[in-house]
Amino acid sequence: MALIVQKFGGTSVGTVERIQEVAKKLIQFQQQGHDLVVVVSAMSGETNRLLSLANELNDNPQGRELDVLLSTGEQVTIALLCMALEQQGVHANSYTGSQVRILTDKTHNKARIMEIDDQKIRNDLAKGHIVVVAGFQGCDEFGNITTLGRGGSDTTAVALAAALNASECQIYTDVDGVYTTDPRVVAEARRLDKITFEEMLEMASLGAKVLQIRSVEFASKYNVPLRVLSSFKEGGGTLITSEETEMEQAQISGIAFNRDEAKLTILGVPDNPGIASQILGPIAKQNIEVDMIIQNTGHDGTTDFTFTVHRNDYASAMSIIKAAAKTLSAREVNGDDKIAKISIVGVGMRSHAGIANTMFEALASEGINICMISTSEIKISVVIDEKYLELGVRTLHNAFELEHE
Ligand code: ADP
Ligand code: ASP
Ligand code: MG
Numbered sequence: 037m038a039l040i041v042q043k044f045g046g047t048s049v050g051t052v053e054r055i056q057e058v059a060k061k062l063i064q065f066q067q068q069g070h071d072l073v074v075v076v077s078a079m080s081g082e083t084n085r086l087l088s089l090a091n092e093l094n095d096n097p098q099g100r101e102l103d104v105l106l107s108t109g110e111q112v113t114i115a116l117l118c119m120a121l122e123q124q125g126v127h128a129n130s131y132t133g134s135q136v137r138i139l140t141d142k143t144h145n146k147a148r149i150m151e152i153d154d155q156k157i158r159n160d161l162a163k164g165h166i167v168v169v170a171g172f173q174g175c176d177e178f179g180n181i182t183t184l185g186r187g188g189s190d191t192t193a194v195a196l197a198a199a200l201n202a203s204e205c206q207i208y209t210d211v212d213g214v215y216t217t218d219p220r221v222v223a224e225a226r227r228l229d230k231i232t233f234e235e236m237l238e239m240a241s242l243g244a245k246v247l248q249i250r251s252v253e254f255a256s257k258y259n260v261p262l263r264v265l266s267s268f269k270e271g272g273g274t275l276i277t278s279e280e281t282e283m284e285q286a287q288i289s290g291i292a293f294n295r296d297e298a299k300l301t302i303l304g305v306p307d308n309p310g311i312a313s314q315i316l317g318p319i320a321k322q323n324i325e326v327d328m329i330i331q332n333t334g335h336d337g338t339t340d341f342t343f344t345v346h347r348n349d350y351a352s353a354m355s356i357i358k359a360a361a362k363t364l365s366a367r368e369v370n371g372d373d374k375i376a377k378i379s380i381v382g383v384g385m386r387s388h389a390g391i392a393n394t395m396f397e398a399l400a401s402e403g404i405n406i407c408m409i410s411t412s413e414i415k416i417s418v419v420i421d422e423k424y425l426e427l428g429v430r431t432l433h434n435a436f437e438l439e440h441e
């Protein structure tokens with residue numbers, strides 16, 4: 037019998053009625069002859085609710101206790117889903133991450149899965165039970181509860197699929213697949229039948245939150261066939277695969293965007309060796325991730341230096357840069373935390389020229405100014421004023437005719 041790992045996201049288990057629907061669906065799958073391991077998220081809104089409780093009591097909730105708190109969301113859903121299954125006469129056992137033993141490193145709030153013990157799961161499957169595992173959590177070597185970062189249930193599902201050598205990992209969510217861009221922003225967005233791991237990884241890294249980045253990394257590394265489907269609508273969804281052949285025709289596969297960006301500029305710093313590390317070193321020391329970096333051509337022995345960070349890190353990055361500016365006798369420091377990044381992604385870029393130009397012309401035709409540009413082999417990203425984000429995404433979707441196959 038084929039073993040499938042299925043993951044149901046927050047909206048799909050958002051009410052008791054929806055949990056009942058999921059239970060019915062699982063029973064049908066089981067009757068078709070599948071062995072089922074099911075991963076569930078917390079009911080929609082629950083993780084945010086728990087976070088805001090933590091924020092009421094602590095200015096900066098983090099670490100071990102935040103993980104103890106957040107992991108309860110998923111613990112509720114696994115129990116409720118098993119009760120719904122039992123009610124319909126099907127045996128099911130629920131497991132938290134630490135009960136399975138999903139062993140992670142010690143990085144609270146953003147832990148990485150190191151190892152999974154599949155023994156309990158295999159024993160249950162052998163008895164014909166459905167196994168329900170809490171997403172988004174594990175435990176470190178000392179038994180402390182850890183969580184995997186927002187959206188982490190996707191990664192739990194893929195990691196289980198890899199550990200159990202499942203024939204497919206199916207991610208059920210509130211859209212019926214991966215689209216050319218977020219369908220909430222562009223109504224004409226088109227569902228893709230297939231997308232490569234490489235493209236999906238770029239899309240996820242550049243802001244498409246339909247899959248957690250690590251789940252795609254994991255699936256690609258262990259070659260787990262990964263499919264995104266709707267919990268509410270029939271259909272084959274989107275298969276994420278390593279093959280490129282058919283898709284190479286398209287220049288661009290999708291557009292991703294990220295609103296959570298901020299940029300900082302330090303003007304008139306001496307144009308000497310070591311300047312970049314003197315500016316960015318202290319930023320890295322504070323564990324602030326830097327995304328794009330631009331250093332202007334030097335002029336009269338000085339230069340300007342601009343970089344982007346996550347908007348949540350803007351205030352801390354600014355105070356670090358102000359201190360660096362004094363030491364370096366920089367002329368001025370400025371910044372903007374109302375910027376956004378739009379990226380076009382596609383393996384077809386490797387073999388097509390002129391894509392960047394189409395992108396820049398389309399944005400210019402709408403009067404959208406580009407503040408920063410960065411490119412890699414299969415993506416081009418631009419930073420623009422946040423207020424033009426939606427217009428920019430729609431304009432590019434049109435310019436590359438992504439609504440048509
Ligand atoms: P879940 O709670 O099931 O994990 P998420 O909210 O994490 O669901 O992910 C699904 C959402 O991802 C969709 O509702 C959609 O708005 C958003 N999304 C962003 N980019 C895309 C894309 N390119 N294709 C499909 N959905 C996308
Ligand atoms: N419940 C967690 C979150 O909201 C994990 C997940 O849903 O994947 O981020
Ligand atoms: Mg998600």
